[in-house]
Amino acid sequence: MGKILRVAGPVVIAEEIENARMYDVVRVGDLGLLGEIIGMEREKATIQVYEDTSGIRPGENIESTGKPLSVVLAPGLLSSIYDGVQRPLDVIRAQGGDFIQRGIYPTPVDMKKKWKFTPTIKKGDKVSPGDIVGIVKETSLIDHRIMVPLGIEGTVETIEDGEFTPLQTVGTVLTKSGIKEIPMGQEWPVRKPRPVKNKLPPEIPLVTGQRVIDSFFPVAKGGTVAVPGPFGSGKTVVQHQLAKWADSEVVVYDGCGERGNEMTEILTTFPELVDPKTGKPIMERTVLIANTSNMPVAAREASIYTGVTIAEYFRDMGYNVAIMADSTSRWAEALREISGRLEEMPGEEGYPAYLGRRIAEFYERSGNATVLSSGNRNGSVTIIGAVSPPGGDTSEPVSQNTLRVTRVFWALDASLAQRRHFPSINWLNSYSLYSQELGNWFNKNVKEDWYSSYQESMSILEKEAELQEVAQLVGYDALPENEKEVLNIAKSLREDFLQQSAFDETDTYCSLKKQYLMLKSILRMDEFEKYAVSKGIAVSELDTLAFKEKLSRFKEVKEESIDAYYESLIKEMETEIKGRVDKQ
Amino acid sequence: MTSEIRYKTVNKIAGPLLFVERVDNIGYNEMVEITLGNGETRTGQVLDTRKGMAIVQVFGSTTGLDTVNTSVKFRGEIARIPVSDEMIGRVFNGLGEPLDGMSSVVSNEKVEIIGNAINPYSREEPSEFIQTGISTIDGMNTLVRGQKLPIFSGSGLPHNKIAAQIARQAKVLSSSEGFSIVFGAMGITSEEANFFIEEFRKTGSLMRSVLFLNLASSPSMERIILPRVALTAAEYLAYEKDMHVLVILTDMTNYCESLREVSAAREEVPGRRGYPGYMYTDLSTIYERAGKIRGRNGSITQLPILSMPSDDMTHPIPDLTGYITEGQVFVSRELHRRGIYPPINVLPSLSRLMNQGIGKGRTREDHRGVADQLYSAYGRGTDLKSLSAIVGTEALGKEDRLYLNFASLFEEKFVNQGFNEDRTIEKTLDIGWDVLSTLPEREMKRVKREFIERYGKWRK
Ligand SMILES: Nc1ncnc2c1ncn2[C@@H]1O[C@H](COP(=O)(O)OP(=O)(O)OP(=O)(O)O)[C@@H](O)[C@H]1O
Numbered sequence A: 001m002g003k004i005l006r007v008a009g010p011v012v013i014a015e016e017i018e019n020a021r022m023y024d025v026v027r028v029g030d031l032g033l034l035g036e037i038i039g040m041e042r043e044k045a046t047i048q049v050y051e052d053t054s055g056i057r058p059g060e061n062i063e064s065t066g067k068p069l070s071v072v073l074a075p076g077l078l079s080s081i082y083d084g085v086q087r088p089l090d091v092i093r094a095q096g097g098d099f100i101q102r103g104i105y106p107t108p109v110d111m112k113k114k115w116k117f118t119p120t121i122k123k124g125d126k127v128s129p130g131d132i133v134g135i136v137k138e139t140s141l142i143d144h145r146i147m148v149p150l151g152i153e154g155t156v157e158t159i160e161d162g163e164f165t166p167l168q169t170v171g172t173v174l175t176k177s178g179i180k181e182i183p184m185g186q187e188w189p190v191r192k193p194r195p196v197k198n199k200l201p202p203e204i205p206l207v208t209g210q211r212v213i214d215s216f217f218p219v220a221k222g223g224t225v226a227v228p229g230p231f232g233s234g235k236t237v238v239q240h241q242l243a244k245w246a247d248s249e250v251v252v253y254d255g256c257g258e259r260g261n262e263m264t265e266i267l268t269t270f271p272e273l274v275d276p277k278t279g280k281p282i283m284e285r286t287v288l289i290a291n292t293s294n295m296p297v298a299a300r301e302a303s304i305y306t307g308v309t310i311a312e313y314f315r316d317m318g319y320n321v322a323i324m325a326d327s328t329s330r331w332a333e334a335l336r337e338i339s340g341r342l343e344e345m346p347g348e349e350g351y352p353a354y355l356g357r358r359i360a361e362f363y364e365r366s367g368n369a370t371v372l373s374s375g376n377r378n379g380s381v382t383i384i385g386a387v388s389p390p391g392g393d394t395s396e397p398v399s400q401n402t403l404r405v406t407r408v409f410w411a412l413d414a415s416l417a418q419r420r421h422f423p424s425i426n427w428l429n430s431y432s433l434y435s436q437e438l439g440n441w442f443n444k445n446v447k448e449d450w451y452s453s454y455q456e457s458m459s460i461l462e463k464e465a466e467l468q469e470v471a472q473l474v475g476y477d478a479l480p481e482n483e484k485e486v487l488n489i490a491k492s493l494r495e496d497f498l499q500q501s502a503f504d505e506t507d508t509y510c511s512l513k514k515q516y517l518m519l520k521s522i523l524r525m526d527e528f529e530k531y532a533v534s535k536g537i538a539v540s541e542l543d544t545l546a547f548k549e550k551l552s553r554f555k556e557v558k559e560e561s562i563d564a565y566y567e568s569l570i571k572e573m574e575t576e577i578k579g580r581v582d583k584q
Numbered sequence B: 001m002t003s004e005i006r007y008k009t010v011n012k013i014a015g016p017l018l019f020v021e022r023v024d025n026i027g028y029n030e031m032v033e034i035t036l037g038n039g040e041t042r043t044g045q046v047l048d049t050r051k052g053m054a055i056v057q058v059f060g061s062t063t064g065l066d067t068v069n070t071s072v073k074f075r076g077e078i079a080r081i082p083v084s085d086e087m088i089g090r091v092f093n094g095l096g097e098p099l100d101g102m103s104s105v106v107s108n109e110k111v112e113i114i115g116n117a118i119n120p121y122s123r124e125e126p127s128e129f130i131q132t133g134i135s136t137i138d139g140m141n142t143l144v145r146g147q148k149l150p151i152f153s154g155s156g157l158p159h160n161k162i163a164a165q166i167a168r169q170a171k172v173l174s175s176s177e178g179f180s181i182v183f184g185a186m187g188i189t190s191e192e193a194n195f196f197i198e199e200f201r202k203t204g205s206l207m208r209s210v211l212f213l214n215l216a217s218s219p220s221m222e223r224i225i226l227p228r229v230a231l232t233a234a235e236y237l238a239y240e241k242d243m244h245v246l247v248i249l250t251d252m253t254n255y256c257e258s259l260r261e262v263s264a265a266r267e268e269v270p271g272r273r274g275y276p277g278y279m280y281t282d283l284s285t286i287y288e289r290a291g292k293i294r295g296r297n298g299s300i301t302q303l304p305i306l307s308m309p310s311d312d313m314t315h316p317i318p319d320l321t322g323y324i325t326e327g328q329v330f331v332s333r334e335l336h337r338r339g340i341y342p343p344i345n346v347l348p349s350l351s352r353l354m355n356q357g358i359g360k361g362r363t364r365e366d367h368r369g370v371a372d373q374l375y376s377a378y379g380r381g382t383d384l385k386s387l388s389a390i391v392g393t394e395a396l397g398k399e400d401r402l403y404l405n406f407a408s409l410f411e412e413k414f415v416n417q418g419f420n421e422d423r424t425i426e427k428t429l430d431i432g433w434d435v436l437s438t439l440p441e442r443e444m445k446r447v448k449r450e451f452i453e454r455y456g457k458w459r460k
């Protein structure tokens, strides 16, 4: 039996643990707290403990479970809320009350619950790892596809149709090394990526219904996004918006070292929100992980692996999955805190030297892939990670290491947020490396001039930035009318298009078609105004025309009336501007 | 498990830390009683425990401690305080010991002060609007019951007045219950503390308050434990006694300084500007104790006050606080200098729980729109102010001049109000419409058409 030598916060040093191996889970002390071996030196092992270590003493026992930190992947995952090491918080509450008590370890899914399993294969079929053997209708939105576990290949001997508990056997396979059982679910070590057959280039956008994202800085299904910004700039709201509206089939939301009330908000709003495509409550496709800032830091460190493993599992079934990690900085800080207690040699700003590698490994678990199976099934994991740089300055290690490996960058801007320009994604600093590839998709699937409209809008906004510098020196009034016109259009792009309220019932989600029409109407206005200015009309006179108000209220228009609204808007625009020119 | 063993094996004293040797397997976080050679006692807590050695953090001062005569007794349990109704109306020090000359609280109920985290699944979303009577807060940064909303301020600014005004005027419109106050003072002057006590006395809320005082002259290490003691009392009142508690903690900056001191004494790898890398986590175990719990009647609303070193919002203390709390109220030196009270700059201020508390049936249907419009107009106005300082007002366009004028009006009429002026939310929104009406109606892009017609002043 191993013995504890030292306790310092979440880190425990112990000696002589039998069969100790790196990353194996151990039970610490008389309370049997959950921990993980994260360092070994001769007979001594360093352990990070997932629970508060108060009261634990040197000399207490410690024992290895012989297994690495793993998650249960089985029916019952959806709509659950877990802590960082997959303990169901609802059950913990039922057993231990409103404040999280130590030493309660309910199973991640209800092991007594029976699920209806319907096989999709029959006796005699050949199966290999990843092949789907049957379906459990887990929620009205998602079929839980039961897969052949890794390492099992052969001919189906038996397959049942009936009701089973999450880890029960549903069939057997005759393999080269004898008969093997196929259970409904499986366990998987969180730190080990689940394998895929091969990775594919991401080509299809994750449609989010957020204008600045889809139209300006789109992300592909299977892509990676970094969302850095100072406090209060809107990272969490962006993440929530994506969890609500993005067209991924499964969402894993990881509140990693953030606020308790933000998880409550999800728990109270999601069950009432319906998916725009299916009309079903979005909670039915969501898995929540809540390891808030005041919960143990070691479990925070684990939470992002727990989350991404669950995401990979649904990807393997052939789903498009999105995982939001809010905030990866808090995960990195957990890493730093543990590393500090280990007295490791600190790297930049006290972070361990392996920070960059760990961040890269995490984002590498994203991707669009042909998943493991004998057929050709595709799935994807999109990772959207919030970054919380100290003072909002992204020159720090977590931001820098993240930007190195992510392909989309939504730069949240404090000064936009202060003026209540939301989402406060800065259009000049942000980028998407998928922009062009996805542009082709949008051109084909929405409208042929989608991408060129984006380019045109972007160049107007860039021009605005230049002109503003000039205006800073000479004053707005000194600018020629054609430049004032550019500023005018840019203002409209910012206010009437880029700004989008997450809290407005209608504006919270904007279809691609509506995005296109809204942008198009601003670009049409540009044409008309350019014409008017060329005829000697002052920009300030154009501002008072009635269609402007109509344009700015396009946001409020319900999806079913957008075509008609667009038509009449353009007509009014044309009549009013032409009328003004003719009056001259 | 209490043992009667007293160790006289203090081997080293470094800053607030005692290194005690040849001890027998001490528990992590265990409470410690330290007796000096002259019989005085101090309290401490185990920070690190090894075979045969324990590092103890002393909460009082280390003056008079030595390695020869000092004896140490490990209590065998982690820090607890007795809680009961009797605490109400009383004054304690940072460890929960009476400062008012009355006897200690007697109670069978002793609670751990390092509270377990509220299960996120148990929380109830805070959503009841608290009317503070201050327009910049109610109108644009609405506070709700169960929120944690710090005041970011600086030395010499009237944050205490603002906090006292909030404590005096705060009410939930749908209920007649007032707030009980738990006041935690860390390192503030006795003058400041007396200001609060006097305020609480005048408004009668002292009878519903519990005070924890650690003044500038008190031992600084006690500040590490004070907020936890105060919040333990608050939780008792909120969750066992169904009270709505407003917790005022001031000054969090002093708390963080003490934290830094301990970290330095432990020779830990420092994070930004010498503050420990775990300060975020540490602060969250204080701030996250605000909230509401499903099925329980009480609530904890937190109003921490912190002074930003050199008025710098990116300093680690305000920065990490802002990353944890649900917004912030920003006190501006510039507005203060110009004689505006309360000198709250709304632009860097924020209430993240505002949406839950406002709108039809809560405040008024136009609330969100008015707030957003005021924000964007004032933002533009202040930008133009700095621009006009360079190019002159004449070089601005006609519309720009309207915005410039708007910004001044907003500060004079909307922001500025009396220390005793308790504005209703209708009054606040009305003033908002008054100042917005100096702009062209077509600029009101943030407000729904119907609300402009119902509440706007253009055609009246
Ligand atoms: N799209 C949006 N529409 C309307 N309001 C928004 C939007 N995005 C952000 N906000 C406002 O900004 C506030 C802060 O946003 P959020 O909580 O997402 O910030 P954050 O970047 O996550 O901050 P922190 O790092 O402290 O967690 C929100 O409470 C909300 O009031």
Ligand SMILES: [Mg+2]
Binding pocket: A235, A236, A237, A258, A326
């Ligand atoms: Mg956030």
